[in-house]
Amino acid sequence: MSAARLILYIFVMAAVTYLIRMLPTVLFRKTINSVFIRSFLYYIPYAVLAAMTIPWVFYAMQDIWAAVIGFAAAVVMALWGKSLVAVAAVTCAAALAAALML
């Protein structure tokens, strides 16, 4: 892929992301009153992360079973209430250990 194309991708990402952050901060002085819109925005991050993770996490490594074990470790650690960094570290360690052993 050409550098120009990459810069274009990154520019579009940065511009959209900045506008989303900037416009409400600059333009709005009131909060949204619609319960539907507020609820929708409340759920969006969770829905996005779920759809980004499943099923894609299973294809993040060449060995699908290593990725499955990493995923399982992440689920256990997260349900156990561990911090983001701890969950991420154990995910990688479990996947690596599985890939080396399988």
Add this chain to the structure above:
Amino acid sequence: MQEKRHEFLRGAKDGIPIALGYLVISFGLGISAKNIGLPVWAAVLMSVTNLTSAGEAAGIAVIAASGSLVEMALTQFVINLRYALMGLSLTQKLDGSYTLPHRLLTSYGITDEVFAVSVSRPGKLSPPYMYGLISLPVLGWTTGTLLGAAAGELLPPLVGEALGLAIYGMFIAIVLPPAKKDKGICCCVVLSALLSCCLRYIPVFSGITQGFAIILCAVIASALMAVLFPRKEEGQ
């Protein structure tokens, strides 16, 4: 002047734990970028201009699939839409010295963690405090991406692959604890994941790219949950 400096330092201190977390997570993101063949400079440029884990991970997926720029813009819009709500919520807490240039600058640094720290701080927010709060996380996020993308070349491929899972580990750590406590979030997560599998595995949907698939799943699941489990107390 003294007071401004004091506020900046207080913000910087509050930003230290965020920055440390970002350093680790963005290391994994840098490796993900490297794994799809992105050059180091592009990964770093993306992180310093975007400053968002889920958005960048999705952006990397769109680039890997050579998606269109419209797909890229829409993906970023849906995934990062939550920042609009956070920005909106923060406007209620900005103090009288928060002029337009300050708003234009500090809105760049609204992330999930920066938002969480700033809303939980008692009283109003001043521009120096926000600059302090944002500065170290930006540094941590960019440095981690640089190290990850650069180390991706040096590490054995298997270690690189395993570290690429870090970003998913973080997503799971963000989603599951609240899903365990809240029925609405739980249903939303399960539905979105199921829809995502349908789009991935049912042959008739095979033309839909990953970026659009994420948008579809998230919008359908969130809209349905907003009807079934409306939130009356959030977004104050």
